Amino acid sequence: MFFLQYYKEKFDLYRSDIKQTWKMIKYVLNRQTRQTPLEMFAINGSLCSEATIAHAFNEYFTNLGLTLADKIPNLSRNPLSYLTGDFWDSFVLYETTASEIINTVNRFKSKTSAGYDDIPVDIIKFSILHTPPYLAKIINLSFTTGFVPNMLKNAKVCPIKMGIKLTLIIIDQSLFYPVS
Numbered sequence: 406m407f408f409l410q411y412y413k414e415k416f417d418l419y420r421s422d423i424k425q426t427w428k429m430i431k432y433v434l435n436r437q438t439r440q441t442p443l444e445m446f447a448i449n450g451s452l453c454s455e456a457t458i459a460h461a462f463n464e465y466f467t468n469l470g471l472t473l474a475d476k477i478p479n480l481s482r483n484p485l486s487y488l489t490g491d492f493w494d495s496f497v498l499y500e501t502t503a504s505e506i507i508n509t510v511n512r513f514k515s516k517t518s519a520g521y522d523d524i525p526v527d528i529i530k531f532s533i534l535h536t537p538p539y540l541a542k543i544i545n546l547s548f549t550t551g552f553v554p555n556m557l558k559n560a561k562v563c564p565i566k567m568g569i570k571l572t573l574i575i576i577d578q579s580l581f582y583p584v585s
Contacts, residue, residue, distance in 0.1 A: 514526070521556075
């Protein structure tokens with residue numbers, strides 16, 4: 406029902422713009438790759454604003470860990486009892502080097518998008534010859550001391566739709582997974 410209202414409003418909006426009208430017609434007829442506009446999503450059967458949609462995803466992903474943790478049964482068995490054998494020397498973490506950091510950064514895809522620090526990948530790749538010794542020092546200190554700077558604990562989390570084709574426009578957060 407809300408689809409008719411949505412399309413009616415869009416066609417009324419583009420009444421005097423023939424180009425946009427034809428884009429809408431192609432969109433409705435599915436003649437191009439369909440990318441659902443955010444204003445068309447619904448939660449619990451009613452249309453929502455972009456802010457409401459963002460809040461719904463934020464609530465879902467914020468509570469996802471706790472929700473899943475609640476589903477894990479409490480067992481009286483000691484987790485170490487599952488480990489049999491001698492594993493003391495089975496894991497080694499070597500210090501990183503400047504050359505390892507340079508090689509890793511050079512494998513990044515060149516993009517203008519930025520991470521939590523708002524530094525675009527292109528700028529990181531351009532300046533990589535000047536920063537690896539400092540980055541290696543920070544990384545190695547984090548491993549040896551167990552302290553990770555708060556700035557390195559942050560990430561932009563974006564919901565990415567799983568490989569499931571959405572035929573409904575109703576938001577089901579379980580069809581998305583967080584990527585940072």
